[in-house]
Amino acid sequence: MTQETPDAPPLRLALIGGGIAGVTLLLALLKHTSRTHITPHLYEATPQFSEIGAGIAFGSNSIRAMERISSEMAAAYNKHATFQxxxxxxxxxxxxxxxxxxxxxxxxxxxxxxxxxxxxxxRSSVHRARFLEAMTALLPDEGEGYVSFSKRLVGILDNEAEGTVTVQFADGTEEVVDAVIGCDGVRSRVRQILLEGEEAAEPVxxxxxxxxxxxxxxxxxxxxxxxxxxxxxxxxxxxxxxxxxxxxxxxxxxxxxxxxxxxxxxxxxxxxxxxxxxxxxxxxxxxxxxxxxxxxxxxxxxxxxxxxDHAPASIYYRGSRMCMLGDAAHASTPHQGAGAGMAVEDVWVLSRLLAEVRGKADLERAFRAYDAVRRPRTQRLVRSSRDAGILYECQKEGVLDDVEKIRADLDDRMWWIWDLDLDAHLQEALDVFRDGA
Ligand SMILES: Cc1cc2nc3c(=O)[nH]c(=O)nc-3n(C[C@H](O)[C@H](O)[C@H](O)COP(=O)(O)OP(=O)(O)OC[C@H]3O[C@@H](n4cnc5c(N)ncnc54)[C@H](O)[C@@H]3O)c2cc1C
CATH class of the missing domain: 3.30.9.30 (D-Amino Acid Oxidase; Chain A, domain 2)
Structure with missing residues (x-):
């Protein structure tokens, strides 16, 4: 555990975006961190939480991550999930x-x-809108005091001298916080700002x-x-x-x-x-x-x-004041049905790291540790998923000539996603966090 800064006020974290990633992160922070250390607040661009009326599948890795984040979240998933x-x-x-x-x-x-x-x-899958509704119902008072709607992030000012950032919204309002975490999806504004000047800042x-x-x-x-x-x-x-x-x-x-x-x-x-x-x-x-x-x-x-999808970002955080997660960090094509599951894993690791944070000085270490373990795995999915789309559409030279080769490929494609040892993965992140002290 990190040294506590005496009488330090709680760190204010602005979570941008209330899709599966942002809502899961808010739930996880409310569960795993104490309000004396961290106060999260989620800003969503639309007037209410909304998801489309389509299905989404979660592999066993993501369901295990849900169980670790909160048994209530896992129960909400199980209640709405359809098991094949x-x-x-x-x-x-x-x-x-x-x-x-x-x-x-x-x-x-x-x-x-x-x-x-x-x-x-x-295999199980769920109706996206039902699942998001079930998750938001788990927020205390349905998010009252922790969520603001119709807040579209347009800019982030880095107040270096104060060690804060000012988040600016399209309606002209702004808030000063200690750090901003972008959960704002594939067209992320946080990503554009964090990776400014890099080609990977924009989706492809x-x-x-x-x-x-x-x-x-x-x-x-x-x-x-x-x-x-x-x-x-x-x-x-x-x-x-x-x-x-x-x-x-x-x-x-x-x-x-x-x-x-x-x-x-x-x-x-x-x-x-x-x-x-x-x-x-x-x-x-x-x-x-x-x-x-x-x-x-x-x-x-x-x-x-x-x-x-996104070309690989060189980094998922900037100093102690900006970080990104879910599709904002690593949007992938849907061909392996694992993008949202990766967001749930991201949340598990980042929220547990943030539970160790006791003052501003720890924030960058937490973001660095998150980046160190999450970036390689999530970017592998982006690559592998694109490749799967090419395979299923017979765009690989002579692919149908050798059905045994297809079988071997398909057998290998999902195991690395499903079989993650989440506890070892988190331990790896915690080791990076502690080594950086
Ligand atoms: C066809 C298709 C099928 C898929 N199937 C699967 C599947 O089976 N399994 C799976 O795991 N994944 C699947 N995925 C991927 C999955 O949909 C995404 O990985 C997941 O929805 C990402 O969640 P997110 O919360 O990061 O982003 P989003 O769901 O995009 O949420 C972003 C949120 O941020 C808000 N926002 C955006 N900009 C701003 C801003 N500037 N200020 C404030 N708020 C903002 C948005 O309104 C939204 O609420 C599929 C994707 C597609 C396209």
Missing amino acids: PDSGALEKKLWSSYRMGMDGKNGLKAGDYLHEVHAAVA FSGKYAYRGLIPMEEAVAALGEDTARNNHFHWGYDGHLLTFPIEHGRTMNVVAFRTKMDGVWEHGGRWVLPGDQEKMLRDFKGWGKDVQAILGLMRKADIWALY
């Missing part, structure tokens, strides 16, 4: 099936199985976009059969792929239909989400197999999302 039906007598649970979504050039036909990946823990179009929509499960079962409708499936194709999984306790099928934009450019005047366009979607998947056509035909209101 077990695959019979297998010792390991089915994580996902991979099938052809269209005919392949080498004789593979639409519907042919490529592989099944299994995990030690059943990954070259892919996705239609996201939902289907009532009974309709999906009638069209596809029980197994295809109720279990997680990837449908592979050339320059596109589909992902489906159950949410809302199996009442709804979540669908994401991905396409590559062959010119690699996203225009649309800075808009990353466009209203659904059924005709364009059907055109995009013309000639694909019957399951894919059935899924697309049943999809409700499928908005189009441009998929951006």
Whole structure:
């Protein structure tokens, strides 16, 4: 434990952004730090907490991180999560099936199985909006006194002499705090300021976009059969792929239909989400197999999302006064379904480090230790996830010629994410923190 500064006022931390990362961090700080040392306050740009009506999957690593952050958070997740039906007598649970979504050039036909990946823990996923609601309900008085809405961060002034920062909002108000933690997502303003002058400050179009929509499960079962409708499936194709999984306790099928934009450019005047366009979607998947056509035909209101990620940031903090976490630090494409899970891990490590902080002098050490253990792991996901998107869309030379190679690749792709020893990982961060004293 660090030396306590006598009568030091609590450190004021401004958390910017109230998505999964920001709300989880607020919950974790309220649980693991004392108000005599740290006072967190979350500033969210929108008038209320909001998430989209789509599904999100969490691997066993993220669920273990939730359990460590707070048993209430893990219980909220478990209450709303849909656990994929077990695959019979297998010792390991089915994580996902991979099938052809269209005919392949080498004789593979639409519907042919490529592989099944299994995990030690059943795959689970949750409706994003329900989960965020459940988490915000865990905040004392629903966040009263700890959360301000309609506060869009526009600037950060570094008051070096006082060792503080002034956070400035679009409505003209400002607050002086000891440090700011950016949880403001892929288009993070905190990241732009923290990495000012670096190319990595801005997100990059990954070259892919996705239609996201939902289907009532009974309709999906009638069209596809029980197994295809109720279990997680990837449908592979050339320059596109589909992902489906159950949410809302199996009442709804979540669908994401991905396409590559062959010119690699996203225009649309800075808009990353466009209203659904059924005709364009059907055109995009013309000639694909019957399951894919059935899924697309049943999809409700499928908005189009441009998929951006981040080139590796050289650092996740600046001195003792700025840090970033979640997508703000390491937005990845969604092809391994692990971005939000990484944010939950970030929170576990950073909140436990901040629990050790007793004065301003400790803050930089905590941020440095967080950066040292979290940056390599989270940036690996960004790289690996891009690579997975290329694999599922048969953009690797001769990929379908060797199905055994695909199987080996898929078997290896998730274990390093799921198998993290969280306690050893945290210990590593605590060692860096203590060594820096
Ligand atoms: C199609 C798709 C599928 C995905 N599937 C999965 C999955 O299955 N599993 C998984 O783990 N991950 C998945 N991800 C990734 C996951 O969505 C993100 O990693 C996660 O939502 C990041 O959370 P966040 O809180 O960091 O950012 P966000 O969810 O983007 O939240 C940022 C918050 O900050 C606020 N904000 C932004 N700017 C400001 C500002 N200037 N001032 C104040 N507030 C601001 C926003 O309003 C928002 O509330 C998927 C992503 C996509 C696109």
